[in-house]
Amino acid sequence: MNGQSQAVEAFVKKTFTFLDETDSQQLAPFLQCFDPAASKIIVNANPFAQAALFLETWQRAVVQTQHVLTGLDYHVIPGTGTTVCSVNAKVRFDESGKDKMGQDAVLVLDTGAVPGAPLAAAPTAKHRPLWGPYFGTSVQLVLDDRVFNGDHNCVIASFNYTMVYKPDDSLMAL
């Protein structure tokens, strides 16, 4: 059982690493974790028809995140070849005003700005995230039992991600 639970924990952590990834090039293996035929994806009670659509939205329209795993439990449902998994985590967002590409909303900064001043740095330069306060999140996964053998290919049969608490002082609107 220890091997099993370690395999589940490793997979959940890997999922969070993918969600926290800023480089869209790295996301292809994450897409492969979803069962393309029948994967159900629900985020904040909004369903996504396809994993690709969810990952594309997450990548394009959500700023950089940082997930920390705080709770994990799972049950193997006998005779189904699947496992249901309940995960709790906290998550914070990059509140620097920049998206994953490092682009912010600032239009003009010409007049008087000293050349080479920090804000005038090229947007392509790797920026340091300004982490906001932690949100709470609850995630339920239905996984194929192959996950116990370290096989992550098409193992996610459903993925339900819900923010359960939010701090007042965050700049992020849910």
Added chain:
Amino acid sequence: MQNIYQNPAALAQQTALERRVKVSVKGWQNATKQDLVSFVSRKARIAIMDSTVEGNLVVGFVNNRTDAQSLLNWNGVRFAGNSLKFEILGDNSGAAGTSSTITLLKAFLYKRYNPQAKMLDLGNLREDPDLITNGLFSSPSTQAKIFPAMMKLASKESQLIVESVNLSNNQLRDLNMISSLAQAYPNLKNLCLANNQISRFRALEVWKNKFKELRELLMMNNPINTEPLYRSEMLRLFPKLVILDSIVLRDENKLQQVYSIPMKLQQFFFETNELGQSSIDFVSNFLTLWDTNRSQLMALYTPQSQFSVAIDSSVPISSVPNSDQNPTFGHYLPLSRNLTKVSSDRTKQQRLALGQDAIDKMFKSLPKTKHFLQEQATSYSVEAFSYAQVQGFIIILHGFFEETAAPEIDANKSTPNSAGGRNRRFNHGHTNATNKLAKKSFDRTWVIVPSQGSVIVASDLLTIRPYADGSWVPREVPQQVPQQAHPQNPQQPIPATVPQPQMQPTMTNIPAQGLAAPLLLPPEVQAKLNPLQLEILNKLHQQTKLNAEYTYMLAEQSGWNFDVAIKGFQESVNNIPREAFV
């Protein structure tokens, strides 16, 4: 006035009121206000009238100044374990002085408020004729006081909805005088500080991380806007600033995209409408029994069913609304199967309950609870979707419960632990403080399989965490709006079903059958009810004259809420069969 001359009693009353002196009492916390007032009247023979609790003070009036002075002689008198401290807060004439200033300032605020523009115009205060004639802006010291006072008043006036504030032409050199603006209007959208003498960024630093919604700022004619870093500094201080001195500095669309999540949080997700109704029926029936009689839930579980509870003890940051910063999990920790915390293989296995007996025992080891699904529907969020591999579905409920009593079985004593009784952790420094009863938040995941007209629970995963308001709960929105959206708003069903001996037909016939069992309130049922529930039953019985079984049903179906139950009873009293009454 004529009235008073014709009515000497009223005149006497008026003079008496005018002579009253306002006093405050500190250090009474271990008793009620009433106890304090009776204590003072017994001990000092002085009556404190019209008393109210203000923070840690009791504030009230005594008859005259002599009484107030003699009350001061009782300073330090012991009461309920503390020594009391009396203070004179000023007599009526003094209060009148303050209150006249307050009236004056209020009138001034309303004069300067434009409800159409939602704007509070506080420009050029020192040349305002009203303020000058009242000497309120005459010296620097009164000026320094008058603005914070004005802000405090303004924030209490709920009719003043302010999105914009004008503070131009006030000869401001820094924000010391007006820094309280950030407390009064944290969500201010537009601010004008033009024509002042603000010259240094440091002066603005007190507003960093304040005014998170500030969209437009006007700072024309301040020395600061010739500084080379002026724009970038303003952008840094105000993360959502779009327009500075009438120039658009940020792309509003992009800004909105960066600071929001495209998946807008919803309270409910149901794959199909039928699933929605049946999920809500299941959840409310399940929790009703979970709160009142957990053993009856055993009919839903099979020898293969699994249940476990995981404690997520991570405390939410204090800026999460109503979050419990000091949660205790003493009753749960010996059962917790949070795999990020439990390392021993054997413990992981022990804490997974398999089959009815083990599940029943674990249910009994959890504190008794009360959920508020009916009363506070907005505090709960549900997702439900199909689970093809089990030919059933998953229901996930997020919400909170109140712990009403200690568990039947104390897991701290009964759980055999892997250390074979050698574990001294629980023998040492283990006090009741770790077991105090409180509100908790939870996430619960049920895997449900329909079976022969009923359902079974294949898997039941419960996570318990410190209480925090749900993120889906709308802030500052009145209760009605979200309740209308609630598909299960129980306006009519409760009264309608009261007289029926069975619950509404639901997806889960099992809880319904289970309910029919404890009709005569046999002792073992009574033993399972907490004192609060017994009290509700007794009160209902007295008021309605229903017999035991109907009283119990009425209480059960109203979610153990006395008022709801009485209302339901009154609305359907004519339909209740004769034999329901004693």
